[in-house]
Amino acid sequence: MEYTIHPISLAVIRRNKWCLLYPPSIQYQVDEEVWLPINIWILKGGGKIILVDTGLVAQEAMAVRKPKAMNVVGFVEGLRQTGVELANIDMVLITHLHYDHVMHLPLLKNVPVVVQEDEVRFARERHPVYGYAYNDKVQEIINTTKFTLVNGRTEILPGIELVPTPGHTRGGQAIVINTSAGKAVLSGGCAIREDFYPPAGPPALPVIPPANHYDAYTAYESAILTKSLGDVVLPLHSIEVYSENIKVMPPFPPCLTSTEPFKPFQVPDIPAKPGV
Ligand SMILES: [Zn+2]
Secondary structure, three states: OOOEEEEEEEEEEEEEHHHHOOHHHOOOOOOOEEEEEEEEEEEEEOOEEEEEOOOOOHHHHHHHHOOOEEEOOOHHHHHHHOOOOHHHOOEEEOOOOOHHHOOOHHHOOOOOEEEEHHHHHHHHHOOOOOHHHHOHHHHHHHHHOOEEEEOOOEEEEOOEEEEEOOOOOOOOEEEEEEEOOEEEEEOOOOOOHHHHOOOOOOOOOOOOOOOOOOOHHHHHHHHHHHHHOOOEEEOOOOOHHHHOOOOOEOOOOHHHHOOOOOOOOOOOOOOOOOOO
8 A cells, every 4th residue: 555645744843853862972052043843734534534643732842941932824725635534544653642633633522542551651651851742732633542562573554564663752753654645654752853863973873862851862863763764764853844835745845855965945924814
């Protein structure tokens, strides 16, 4: 079975890139503010519509860590732009339970919501180091969502495999998707392009673990694994999937497969809109 992949950016937040690149791994000082999209992803294939992650609205991001943030499109309207109505979603796959990936789950009560059991346990532990990302609202969502729990590698649908990639969180899962252009891998944790396609060396690193992690070595090994799972990695907070106005994949955006430095992308001023 083959699928097409449709990224939707619900919001953008202004962050320094170092937030997602483990400082000791990199040979230069990253001090560059960028707009990071809060992406969700629609997969279409075999008559099914699958949603990966459910995002948030800008106000929720600002409530957690007060970055600059802007809404791009409401959740329901964003789905509509890919030709999907909320009622037509067959399944939700959650990469991990951080606040920026789960906020619209209350709108999806009647479909399976698939997550690794380890991730639910990790989120409920709410360790002080990561408490902000599994905040009260996330706990409420976890407590009111009837999850379909998986443990380990799972072919959840023909052509879609879930693969545990601990590191960013303990129970994060990458999603490997068959497409007509090869296998695309949605990263199992928050990441940007450079995590998987680092700048040229020296030192030449195959991957850079994210700065947000519970274990840097595990995160590094999972990033290596993620890259090995397919032909291209689509990092969850990649803005490059929009930089050439490519809204539907495949073909994969060349900027994600190239080792060339990518061009800065300016997000236009977008008036804030209600989230739903
Ligand atoms: Zn995250």
